[in-house]
Amino acid sequence: MNKALLLVAHGSRRATSNDEVRAVAERLAAASDEYVLVRAAFLELAEPLIPDGIEQCIAEGADEVVVLPYFLSAGRHVVEDIPAEAAKAEVGSARVRIAPYLGSAELEEVLLSLAAR
Amino acid sequence: MNKALLLVAHGSRRATSNDEVRAVAERLAAASDEYVLVRAAFLELAEPLIPDGIEQCIAEGADEVVVLPYFLSAGRHVVEDIPAEAAKAEVGSARVRIAPYLGSAELEEVLLSLAAR
Numbered sequence: 429m430n431k432a433l434l435l436v437a438h439g440s441r442r443a444t445s446n447d448e449v450r451a452v453a454e455r456l457a458a459a460s461d462e463y464v465l466v467r468a469a470f471l472e473l474a475e476p477l478i479p480d481g482i483e484q485c486i487a488e489g490a491d492e493v494v495v496l497p498y499f500l501s502a503g504r505h506v507v508e509d510i511p512a513e514a515a516k517a518e519v520g521s522a523r524v525r526i527a528p529y530l531g532s533a534e535l536e537e538v539l540l541s542l543a544a545r
Numbered sequence: 546m547n548k549a550l551l552l553v554a555h556g557s558r559r560a561t562s563n564d565e566v567r568a569v570a571e572r573l574a575a576a577s578d579e580y581v582l583v584r585a586a587f588l589e590l591a592e593p594l595i596p597d598g599i600e601q602c603i604a605e606g607a608d609e610v611v612v613l614p615y616f617l618s619a620g621r622h623v624v625e626d627i628p629a630e631a632a633k634a635e636v637g638s639a640r641v642r643i644a645p646y647l648g649s650a651e652l653e654e655v656l657l658s659l660a661a662r
Contacts, residue, residue, distance in 0.1 A: 431612065433552070433660055435656070437617070438583055440618065440620065442618075442620055444618075444619070445618040445619075445620055448617075448618050448619065448648060449618075451650075452652065452653075453654070455653050456642065456653055456656060456657065457613070459653040459654075459657065460653075460657050462657075462661075466552075494554065494660050496656060496659060497622075498617065498661050500554070500565075500615065500647075501557065501559075501561075501562040501565050501566075501618065502561070502562075502564055502565065503559055516581065527659050527660045527662060528659050529659075530617075530652070530656065531565060531569075532659070533655045533656075533658070533659050534572075535569065535655065536569075536572050536573055536576040536577075537562075537576075537648070537651075538568070538647070538650045538651075538655060539552070539573060539613060539615075540573065540577050540647075541650070542574060542613060542645050542647065542649070542650050543550055543611045543613050543644045543645050544579075545644060545645055
């Protein structure tokens with residue numbers, strides 16, 4: 429399997445916020461050799477949008493794309509919009525899987541470490 | 546020092562999103578004995594607002610309040626609004642310190658673990 433990881437954020441009118449997400453994707457690529465590629469995509473306001481992001485991963489050789497919602501709460505964007513946008517991608521024989529959103533993780537250790545800085 | 550930790554999120558019209566933040570604050574309280582109390586507060590749309598949250602921590606005995614922005618990007622809310630709201634609190638001789646926002650942490654390990662679930 430050639431797995432790709434697609435980090436999906438909301439997207440912002442502020443270019444620097446979108447660049448922050450792209451930088452996280454780059455750090456993920458550097459931190460793991462499980463994925464043949466790691467990219468960022470956005471629900472709106474920035475590019476690539478989710479279907480394009482998925483299709484680009486496949487065009488670059490992925491046969492499985494893990495969509496990872498970079499969101500803190502399980503609102504409509506996470507529950508409805510991201511799955512709906514992901515379903516619009518033309519994936520051929522590739523698989524798309526949606527991972528749990530960031531806010532569902534155990535963030536205690538990370539948060540306590542920030543608080544202590 | 547009696548330190549309190551105040552987890553500050555944006556606040557949502559969806560009560561369940563605000564409850565998610567309060568649940569994170571409760572898990573932080575359970576995960577650490579460094580703070581005499583851990584609470585949640587909100588920039589808008591939910592209660593308590595930031596100045597009230599800080600004042601409540603002090604009323605409950607804290608002499609230092611660490612404000613921890615539960616935000617993923619360093620937008621205006623993190624850079625300007627949270628410090629401005631925190632400065633409105635009546636703190637007497639207590640200290641308020643603003644910690645780095647969540648998105649500035651190294652989230653690679655947490656994100657890769659979600660992607661693998």
